[in-house]
Structures are given as C-alpha cells and as structure tokens.
Amino acid sequence: MVHRRQFIKAAGATGVTGMAGLSGCMGGGGSTTVSILTWTGYDAVNDQVEEALDGVELEISIADGSANMFSTVNAGGGEQYDIVIPNNEYVPRFIDADLAAPVDMDIMTNFDALYPTFQSAAEGQFSDGEDVYGMPVQFGWYAYGYDSSKLPEDHEHSYDVLFSEEYEGVDLTGAITLYDGYYKSIMATGLALGYTDAFEGDTVSFTEEQLTTIEETLIDFKPNLLGFVHDEETLTQDYQNGNIVASFANRSTHVGIMNDVDSVEFSQPKEEELTWFEGAVVTAGSSNKEAAFQVLNEYISPETGAALSENRNIMNTSQDAMDNIEAEALQIEPGVLDGMIPFKPAEKDDQWIEMFERIKNA
C-alpha cells in the first residue's frame, strides 16, 4: 500500500524532474534545442557545433528529399523545425509560402567568405528583392564519371559521351548509366542537345518541341544504356564488375566511388556542369531564430564547414572552409564555379515526370 505522504513525495519528485526536462527543451534552464530537418551526414558535426555555440543543442531529423522537407514543414506550419535545408531550387517555394525567416546578416559573420557565386545566388534566387531568406551551405554538381582505364582522361569532356555508342574509338554499347530521376536526366539530355537557352530564366523551361526531342533521344538511346542508376553502392559494383564506362550522377556519389575504384574519374564537360547547393532556411515559425542563425553560421565556418564537407564528401560554399579541407577528391579547380548552371525549378514538373515514366516504359 502507498501512503499518502509517500505518494505526495513521489509526485513532487516527478514534477520537479518533468519541469527540469521541460525547461531544458524550452531553453529556460540554459540550453536551447535547435531542431533541424536535413539530409544525412549533418549529425557528424553536432558535437563540434555544440562545442562552438555554448548552450545550443542540435536535434537532427532526416528527410527523404526537398519535396518531403517542404511538405513536412508546410503541414506543421513551420513551427516544429527551426532550420530546414532543402536543395536550392526549393528555397523560393519556402519564401512564397511564408515559411522562411529573413536572414539575420549580423549573425552570419561567415557570409563574406562564401564563394562569390553563392553570395550572388543567396542575393538572387533566395531573395524577394528586399531580404535574403536562405543561406547556401554545401554544394556539388552533376556531370559524368568515367572509367579512365577504358575512356582516357584526355578525351573531349562532353555530355555526348552519354549519348554515343562509340566515343573517340571506345565502345560504349550498354555501358552507360543515367541518373534515376526525371529532373537531372532530362536536364542533362537538354544540355547534350545544346538547349542552353532553356536554363536562362528563373525556371528551366524547354519548349514543347525541345521536350519532344529530348524524349525521342532518350527512348532511341535507351537500348544502349545499362540503365538509370544513381546510388553509390550499385554504381561502385558496376564499375568494379566492368559493367559501365560512364555514369551521369552527382559528384559526391563519384567521390565515394573513387574511394573504392581507382580508375574512376569525374569529368568537366564543355557544356558546363549542373550545380546544386543546399539552401538552409530558418523557419518563420521558429522560436529560436537567433540560435538557428548561429548554427547556420557555424556550418559555413572554416573548421566546422570543412569537417562537414569531409564527412559528407560534399564541398562547402565557404572558400575558407574549402581551404581547410585536405581530402584530394574534394579539391576544386580555380574558376570551376564560373560557368556552372545552377539548379532551378522545372517549369512543367508534371509533364517532365510523366515523360520520364514514358521513357522508362518504352
């Protein structure tokens, strides 16, 4: 039997414990929990960020992709996450839906160290004309990787490699993979066909005629493809087995492959690379905006930014952070960012995806 006095004591203790826990979450007791919805790999630098920012604790949640991030934050009114880090082409969508808070530039002391390309991107793609709403954090690009034991390094780097049965005397029949995603594969085909004008506006906008040609090109060339693949493990196995000579995918994917297959190299096509970057947004509904911006500033700091990049095999938008990176595969050529084509939303998403389904089923 529990005596009344014992019960009151136990209830009191439970109450004190509960309040302590609650105050911890709310920042009342000293620490502030910053909740982040992002990609895998960010948790690798949690300790480093928490050490640099006294009293800040990070809580990382992983999302499947940018669309998933947007729908999750939108459904919850933007209050359950302080920071969300989608791909750059999704940031305007957050701005349009009033889910993003204006960046507090007084806190973002590392902004000036970003490559000029990304400073401009923040002030362009991530701005409503008055305020900036997103912070470029990490970046990469899509081009093709290739097996240099079969296709020499000095070949003319061009997306034509992906659409040729033979290139500079090398047989490519059945030895090519394209990215398993409508957005990237259609854009790469468009670039190979020379439709650079489609990339000039705020959206990627191929004409109907161009889209028809892209579809016909992919259908015609499909028998020559090994398939549409984008995951690192499968591509690594294919390179190891000698199944493929060239693969169109993310640079970070190829950096991972290069760790296992020495002969794999990454191209720098003459038509330019398709660049993506992660645009971190502090949500309008966040009650910890100051701490959230401090965290973002840390992600592009020289030390934490470099550690984040090395853990994720992805480059940092901060030049200072990149200077601290030792991994050879993450080094970039000077000027490589100059001609890059940034990801932009597709003008006709629905049409593109249905077209890609038709291509696959053809």
Place this chain on the structure above:
Amino acid sequence: MSSFKKLDDAFGGRSERAKLALMAGPGVGWLLTLILAPAAFLVMVSFAEINSSYDVVWSFSVSNYRELFIGESGLFQTPFVDSFILSLRISAVTTFLTVVLAYPVAYLLTRLSGRRFKILLFAVLVPFFTIFIVRIYSWLSLFGSQGLINNALVAMPFISEPVGAFEYGELAVIISLTHAFFPYMLLTLYSSLEGIDYGVIEASRDLGATRLEIAKDVVVPLSAQGLITGCVFVFVPALGTFITPQFLARGKFLMIAEVLTGRINELYAINYGAAGSLFLIIPTIIAFAIVMRTTSLEAMG
C-alpha cells in the same frame, strides 16, 4: 477459481452483449483506428487536389483517376496503365514459376520423414534466412553483361558475347521474385499436400492411372485449396514489389509501386498515389475473394 470464472465475476451482472462489447471493444477500436481510418483517408485523398504549396485541398474531383487512365495519346495510353499491365504480367509469371518449382518439392517433403525431411526443408529454406537486400545484391552480381552468368557463358567455346537475356531487366526481376516468394508457395502447398490421404493415390495406381493422371486428377484437385492460397500469397506481394525492380530492372522499366513512389517523392502527388493504390488493391481484393470462396481457414494452414 478458474480464469473464466474470475472474468465472469469481474463482469458480474452485465448482459452477454455488454460483456462481448467490453471484451471486443479494444480490438475493434484498434482495427478501426489503424486499418479503417487510414483506408478512409486514402479514399478521401484520392479525390482531393494538391496545390502548389503541397497542401491537400479537400474537394471531390475525379481528375486523379482520369490522370491514371487518360494520357496525352488517349485512353489507357498512360505510364500508369503500362506499368500496371507490366506488373500484372510479372506477378503472374512469378506465381506460375513458383507453382511449377514448389509443387514437386512440396510433394517430396510429404513423402519424406525424420532426418531426411529436416535436411531437405533446411536446404530449401536456408537461403531465406539471409536479409532480403543481401540476396538482391547477390542477384546483382549474377546478372549484367559482366555478371557471373554471362561470364560463365562467354567462357564456353560456342558463345562469343554476353547473352542479352541475362542482362538486367524483366527476366532478372522475375527470377529474383520467384526466388523470394518460393517459400510462401512451398509451405502453403506442403500444408495442403500433407493432408491428402495417400491411400487414394495408391488406389488410383492400382486402378491403372499413370503418374500424370494421378497428378492431374488426384493430387492437384485435392491440394487445390493450398494452391489457390499459395498463388495469392505470391501474386499479391509480387504485384506491389518495389525493391527488386529498383535494383534489377535498372530503371529500364517501371513496376506500379515505382510509379506511385516516384510521383509521391518527386511531386508530393499523394492524391495520384492514393488513386493508384486503390487500383492496386482491386486485384488483391479479387484474389482474396477467390480464396474465401474456395478455401477454408483450415486449408490455409
């Protein structure tokens, strides 16, 4: 005091109907919450719209269903229909192959006993003790122009180049699915065959029936309930398979689950996904209706 008596005392004085409601209530509540509510939500979303902010706009629109079946080129000229037909075909062939392969093994198991039974059963089932994704990677190594199968064939004197059939594609998917679902068919058939009175087979033999006639006129009819159940257990999951084609088709065709997942992941088109899923449920309901009409719960093992 027995447990039933204690229970009866606890409900003391209440009517039979009240007792039943008290006992079944939590279970029924659980079912309503976790099965009917999501199913109802699925139906509602299939008639809804999704706006550019990815909000669900509750309305009654058949546009999602129209999109499934009416394409730019006309009625039934859509990727959904193409993938649906392809998925039905792959599932049907997979089911047929599991029947053909599992029947003799199940029959053999019923004829064995003791140690030999255990060894055969273990030998048949041991590959399935490994994780599914690991088995998929094994199939990945076997297929492809430079896969183990093609390398072995090219090593033969009369084959000069890799055989197209053993590249990644439909055959690879069917073989992998047949391998994956083989135990479902085997164990269901075994359970059914085990119940056959083998005196009937002996009698047929004594009356002059050939092996084929015995199989056709005696064994198959007597194990038909197990056969139907096994077919459902293989056909239904094969129809909705996602991982196997992801790896072994290499994106060169799309099974139905891939189409729906792609739309949801890329466009957050949960309304399109819900409408498509409901059509995926139709063959499943038909299959279960056949089982319920033809099979008793005992025969399902």
